[in-house]
Amino acid sequence: MTNLIERLASIVGGRYVLRGDHADAEPYISEARGDYRSTPLAVVLPGSTDEVSGVVRACVDAGAAIVPQGGNTGLCGGAVAREGEVTVVLKRLDRVREVDTLNGTMVVEAGCILADVQSAARDAGRFFPLSLGAEGSCMIGGNLATNAGGINVLRYGNSRQQVLGLEVVLGDGRVWHGLNPLYKNNTGYDLKQLFIGAEGTLGIITAASVKIYPYPVRSRTILLGFSRLGACLELLSLAREESGDQLSSFELIPDIAMRAAAEHVEGCANPLADAHPWYILCQFATSSKVIPLDEMAEAFLERAYEAGLLSDAIVTASEAQERSLWRIREAIVAAQRMAGRSVSHDVSVPVSRVPELIERVTAALERVAPGVRPYPFGHIGDGNVHCNLLQPLDMNEASFVASKPLLRKTVYDIVLALGGSFSAEHGVGLLKRELMEAHKSPEELSLMRAVRAAIDPGGLLNPGKVV
């Protein structure tokens, strides 16, 4: 394998090849949550598509498996390479190749940090809508490889819907130059969609042609406090109607998370006068200067109060106020970690069944794991709940860790009974492979394996992940 490392160094330059056991490789060999960690043979940082292609050819010749990595913010173990494998980090492919406002597209390289993609669009007066908590460090290649969701899916769709074309290095080193900027292109199979959400098992995305939109220059964020969980569905429906479908986000926050944010993260106190069992943080946004957002927000709140759905609400009047409300939404993720050990479930159900999911999980936990504290939050406007569970206050860590399989089964059984998915937006990676085997139909699994075998017959791209 010394030969492989030397060959990799000759392709990308010695300083961009790190041995897996070297201290400098540390940021690339484990996932932030600490659940996955191993020592790959090498970590390689190519600087161009040609170099990625060269790296893949070298690995194929040496029979070494290849694990693509972006910002390493994934939460399913997909970007962690095992012993003997080579991690290919895309971060040096970080150019915005083109912004075309008239065509409504931009071409970005895989290693662009998501926040930088958003800024490049904004600098051109346009909007790139993909937005998530890790946007300061995750990369667009990783976002597409995991088909990331986030807070704007309700209005703009998930990553899959943002892509018009891709450039991909295949498992034998060939490059598929599929970076077309066409909004319509019905010429056979839509190959790009295979690579999106494939978590690096079919090819290495090196660049993407993505859609950009008019910039929503005006917005109002509304925080709603209410007591009956089921009311969230009627509130969603009213918000869509009264906003003329200008609703971009609709996020659920339970009181336990609101309290945790206030307690553990500075500047995140609940801005409503009283506590409520449930909160929704939603946003009306528009690129138009004449759409009357304030009147829309007022009409929405009036109907919600009249229907007895709401206990309290505030509407932001400035950008600073908006930022402070969204800070609370971001803080609830960090606050969860600070509130104790937890087990996370990124799941989705039909939107109309979100309250039932949370109520059934809460009731089931009271039976099978009394004391476990449900911490369900997330993008419920598109049916996605982070159905997370906190360690009981009086339970020790070892007992909680031992109870995790039962907790997972409890949640996933209910999700599946409601016609939902065991992975809404984080993907499968290593974490949910067993669930794939257990819950996907034999037909679906065999089609996925056939696709994988056809596109990467050598089987060296991210082996052991997804299927």
Ligand SMILES: Cc1cc2nc3c(=O)[nH]c(=O)nc-3n(C[C@H](O)[C@H](O)[C@H](O)COP(=O)(O)OP(=O)(O)OC[C@H]3O[C@@H](n4cnc5c(N)ncnc54)[C@H](O)[C@@H]3O)c2cc1C
């Ligand atoms: C605080 C926090 C909040 C988050 N919020 C959300 C959220 O709201 N919505 C959401 O969907 N996710 C969320 N995530 C999960 C994560 O940020 C996303 O999955 C993100 O899209 C991963 O991007 P990355 O660049 O970090 O990819 P990585 O973690 O590096 O890789 C993820 C997977 O993609 C593959 N991959 C990476 N780059 C490429 C490439 N160029 N070509 C082919 N395969 C590649 C890897 O092999 C791996 O399987 C959150 C994570 C954190 C830590």
